[in-house]
Amino acid sequence: MTSELMPSGTKSSAMAWLWVTLAGVVWVILYGVIFQASEWISYTLLELPRGSHAGEAVAFFFYDVPKILLLLSGMIFAITVLRTFFSAEQTRRILSGKREGVGNVMAASLGIVTPFCSCSAVPLFIGFVESGIPLGVTFSFLIAAPMINEVALILLWGMFGWQVAVTYIVSGMIIAIAGGMLIGRLHMERWVEDFVWKMQFGGAGILEHRLNWSERFALATDAVFDIIRKVGPYVLVGIGLGAVIHGYVPTDALADYMGKDAPWWSVLLVVLVALPLYSNAAGMAPVLLSLVEKGAALGTALAFMMAVVGVSLPETILLRRVLKPQLIAVFIGIVTLGIIITGYLFNMVM
Amino acid sequence: MKQIKVLGPGCKRCMQTVDLIEAKAREVGVEVTVEKVADYAEIARFGVISTPGIMIDGKVVHAGGLPRSEDIGKWLMS
Numbered sequence: 219m220t221s222e223l224m225p226s227g228t229k230s231s232a233m234a235w236l237w238v239t240l241a242g243v244v245w246v247i248l249y250g251v252i253f254q255a256s257e258w259i260s261y262t263l264l265e266l267p268r269g270s271h272a273g274e275a276v277a278f279f280f281y282d283v284p285k286i287l288l289l290l291s292g293m294i295f296a297i298t299v300l301r302t303f304f305s306a307e308q309t310r311r312i313l314s315g316k317r318e319g320v321g322n323v324m325a326a327s328l329g330i331v332t333p334f335c336s337c338s339a340v341p342l343f344i345g346f347v348e349s350g351i352p353l354g355v356t357f358s359f360l361i362a363a364p365m366i367n368e369v370a371l372i373l374l375w376g377m378f379g380w381q382v383a384v385t386y387i388v389s390g391m392i393i394a395i396a397g398g399m400l401i402g403r404l405h406m407e408r409w410v411e412d413f414v415w416k417m418q419f420g421g422a423g424i425l426e427h428r429l430n431w432s433e434r435f436a437l438a439t440d441a442v443f444d445i446i447r448k449v450g451p452y453v454l455v456g457i458g459l460g461a462v463i464h465g466y467v468p469t470d471a472l473a474d475y476m477g478k479d480a481p482w483w484s485v486l487l488v489v490l491v492a493l494p495l496y497s498n499a500a501g502m503a504p505v506l507l508s509l510v511e512k513g514a515a516l517g518t519a520l521a522f523m524m525a526v527v528g529v530s531l532p533e534t535i536l537l538r539r540v541l542k543p544q545l546i547a548v549f550i551g552i553v554t555l556g557i558i559i560t561g562y563l564f565n566m567v568m
Numbered sequence: 569m570k571q572i573k574v575l576g577p578g579c580k581r582c583m584q585t586v587d588l589i590e591a592k593a594r595e596v597g598v599e600v601t602v603e604k605v606a607d608y609a610e611i612a613r614f615g616v617i618s619t620p621g622i623m624i625d626g627k628v629v630h631a632g633g634l635p636r637s638e639d640i641g642k643w644l645m646s
Contacts, residue, residue: 306618306632333632337579338618340608345617417612436636536577539608 234432249288256281275465282377282457282507289376290369290449291442297368298438301333302429306342313359314349318402321355326394329362330387336364336533343540344414353410354402360537361553362394365528369449374523377507378516385564386520390528393556400552401545409545463508485518485561489554492525521561529553570600570644575611575621578604581634582620589622592640600644 259280260266266273309332313325334342339360346356366387375383429437506519529550538546572589576582586602593600605611614623618632622643629643 307615310617333618335579335581335618335633337577337581338632340577341575341611341619342617344608344612345615348612413609417609 231431234435238435245288245292248284252284252288253281255284271465273465275461278464279457279461282460283454286373286376286453286457287446287450289372290445290453293372293375294368294442294445295438298441299434301331302434302437304328304332306332306334306338306345309359310345310349310351313346313351313355316351316355318352318354318399321352322358322395322398322402325351325355325358325398326362326391329359329394330366330391332359332363334363336530336536339533339536340539343537344417347410347414348417352402353407354398354400356398357401357549358394358398361397361528361549362390364530364533365394365524365553366390367527369445370523370527374520378510378519382516382520386524389520389556389560389564390524393528393553393560397549397552397556401548404548406545406548409542409548411540411542414540460508464511467508467512484515485521485558485565488518488522489525489558489561492522515565517561517564517566520564521557524557524560525554528557570598571625572600572602573605573614573623574602575605575614575616575623575631576619577608577611578606579619582606584634585620585622588635588637589640589644592637593644596641596644598644 256277256279260273260277261268264276266276309328312328313321316324343356343360346359347353371383371386374386506514506522510516510519534546534550537549541549570593574582574586574589576585582604586604589600589602593602611619611621614621614628616628616631620630620634621628621632622630622635624643630639
């Protein structure tokens with residue numbers, strides 16, 4: 219009888235919350251036992267001697283694979299639920315009419331939470347510019363959206379701790395805000411393809427549909443499976459490689475090349491290598507972890523991660539449709555410079 | 569006959585969206601014509617900034633990400 223008093227949406231939302239809470243409890247229990255499980259598999263089941271190269275490598279693999287997968291599932295779920303409250307259209311409405319400065323800060327923040335796919339970069343750029351959002355503010359969004367990448371964030375957090383994850387977000391935000399303001403100051407409007415300014419932006423408007431909780435959770439569950447399917451293989455290969463480095467490469471072997479006292483150009487080199495790599499953030503991260511363990515400097519590692527996710531070749535090629543080469547060059551130059559500075563600063567402070 | 573436009577530059581998700589709509593239309597027995605719109609000027613004119621967007625009989629019903637099958641069913645039946 220009570221079900222008639224409750225609208226059906228409320229009831230299915232309550233059920234959805236129940237499932238999510240249960241899944242959360244299972245998650246916490248799993249996360250709590252993976253360390254013991256990895257030790258048991260390596261030293262009891264496989265009877266590898268403690269302290270041996272093989273034992274260390276196997277234990278590393280069986281601890282890191284479930285840990286990263288659990289962190290990924292949990293965080294992607296939470297982030298996707300958060301993102302169902304945002305949309306590119308809504309972000310455009312919020313940003314239109316904002317002045318530079320405040321606008322840049324808001325654009326960089328919204329860049330983190332707004333669902334964004336590099337394939338939408340062009341329509342988004344046109345939509346932003348056409349609704350009067352200043353060019354610099356638009357760029358703050360375009361820099362932050364890919365650079366502050368949830369997969370990279372989770373991996374950095376899982377492997378290096380939350381301090382590094384926070385540093386990553388803060389540096390990404392600063393690069394996006396400063397980069398956008400700089401592009402605004404340089405008055406680069408003439409380097410936007412002319413047809414963009416002549417375009418008619420329609421106000422047809424999307425029929426907004428308010429999602430209920432069970433729909434939000436369903437979307438988040440889909441996203442988790444999607445990400446695991448997409449980055450799972452990279453994580454496996456990456457952690458496998460990482461495990462070998464962890465077990466077999468002597469500690470501090472890399473200190474000379476990538477460590478704090480490495481030649482000044484090591485950050486520069488690492489960033490330049492990382493720029494053309496794309497979407498393999500998940501596979502790179504475990505390798506980075508092992509490199510850092512063996513003496514590479516954390517700032518160098520962080521710069522590498524930011525360069526992998528922050529500048530993507532496919533997105534750059536798409537943006538060429540609306541931006542002239544000069545502006546593309548300035549855009550990539552500013553982002554690259556920002557990442558390199560972050561790497562050096564981080565190496566100096568830590 | 570419903571006139572459906574899928575707005576997007578031709579990325580993987582846009583193709584999947586077209587397939588999803590065609591499959592759902594067959595399933596519920598609604599006749600549709602699905603047209604792909606890849607021209608940015610055209611997409612912008614409809615006010616869509618996250619792709620793929622879906623337009624049914626001149627109304628934008630969806631923008632950004634793959635639509636869910638139940639939702640497509642709802643749009644086709646209404």
